[in-house]
Amino acid sequence: MRIVADTGRCIGAGMCVLALGEVFDQSEDDGTVVLLDPEPPASKAAEVRRAVQLCPSGALSLVEPPPG
C-alpha cells in the first residue's frame, strides 16, 4: 500500500504520529505531516489504516495495490 499525504489539508494534530511513529512524523516548521515511509510493509497495514482513520482533517489516504 502507498500512503498519500495532503499537507495542504493537514492541521498538524499529530494523531498519525501517535498511532504509528515509525511511518509518520511532523515537520518542526509548521507541524504538518512528514511521511517517513510512504510505502510501509503489509505487516503494518492495520496500524496504517487506523492512523488514516484517526486523522481529523482527512489529509491522509491510501492507494491499495491492484488485486492479484
Added chain:
Amino acid sequence: MTDATIRPVTLPLTRERPFDPPEALGLWREEDPIRPLAYPDGHQGWLVTGYAAARAILADPRFSTRIDLLHTPVAQRAAQFRSTLRRPGFFLRMDPPDHTRYRRLLAGQFTVRRMRQLEPRIEEITRDHLDAMERTGAPADLVRSFALPIPSLVICELLGVPYEDREKFQRDSAVLLSLESTLEQVEAAMDDLLGYLDELVRRKRTEPVDDLLSGLAADTDLTDEELTGITTLLLIAGHETTANMLGLGTFALLRNPEQLAAVRDDPEVAEHAVEELLRYLTVIHIGPVRAALEDVEIDGRLIRAGESVTLSVAAANRDPERFPEPDLLDVTRPGGGHLSFGHGIHQCLGQQLARTEMRIAYPALLRRFPGLRLAVPAEEVPMRTDMAIYGVHRLPVTW
C-alpha cells in the same frame, strides 16, 4: 421529512449522576441522533447526540465556527460568545483560510516530538507540587494544590507568561468560563486579560527571551493584536481544560478503586487510562457548536443554511454503536476515536500537551499517596455544572 413531528427540546445541563451526561441526552440519542433544538434566542436549530453524525459534521467544511454565525444553545453563554466577536487571533472561531494561517504558525510548536521534549520538566513540576502537598499535610483541596497549578504553570512557561501573575488571569478566566457571569462581568474580565497580555506582548517584542511568545513575535508577521488574541486563547484553553480533567479524573478513579489501582500499578495502563478518562468524562460538556453554510442533508435530516448545530460530544462519546458498554469506565479499553478533543480542522491544538500532562500526573499522584481518598462524602463534592468546562470546583482529599 419528519422534522415537524419532533418537538424541539432545550439543552439540559443538570446531571443525575456526577460522571454521566444528563440522562435526556442518552434517551434522545436512541430516538433521534439528530433532533431539533430550541435555542434560547428563539433560533430553531439542531442537537446531535450520535457519534457518527457528530464526527461527520465536525469534519465537514460546509459547517462554520464563525462566531457571528453561531447561536448558543445555553443562554448564559451569550455573553462569552459576544466577547470573542471579531477578535484578531481567536482562530478557534475562524474558518479557512484565516484559521489555516494561524494554525500553521502554531502547530509546529505543539508536535508530538516537542511535547516529548517537555516531559522532564512536566515531571519536575509534578514532583514539586506533590512535595508541597506532603509538606503541608492532609487534608488538601486537590484542585488548588495539584490539578489547577500544574497545567497552569506548564502553559505559562511554554508561552512565556509570568506565573506570578496567575491570580489575575485565573480570576479572569474563571469569570469568562462561568455560566453565571453577566455580560458586564465578562466584558470587564476580557478587557482586563487583553490589557495585561497586550502589555506582555509588547515586552516580548522589545526584550525577547526563549519562549513561544517571543518566538512568534520575532519570526512571524503577526500584529500585536493578533499575538494578544492567540495568547488569550492558548492561556484559557491551556489550563482550565487539563485542570478539570485532572480534578474530575481523580474523583472518578477514587470512586472506582480497581481502576485506580490499575492506573497506579501498571505503567502500560496509564496511557489507555488517559484516553478512557477523556472519553468517559468529556469535560467539554456543552458543544462544540457549528453553523451550516449551505443546506446539508445528513441521515435524512435537512439542515438549512444558517442553522446552528450543537454537537454534544459528551453524548456522542457514550454512543453504544461506537463504544461497547459506553457507560462503563474501563481504563483497559483500547483507546482512541473519542471526540473529547473535537474532530476536523479545529481538533484541539494542545491535545498532545494535555495527554503528556495527564499521563505523567495521574500515576505520579497515585503512587505518591497510595492511601489517597476523599475527605468528604462523594455527594458533597461541588460539581461544575455552572461552568462551560465541566469538572469539580474543589476536591477535598486526605491520605
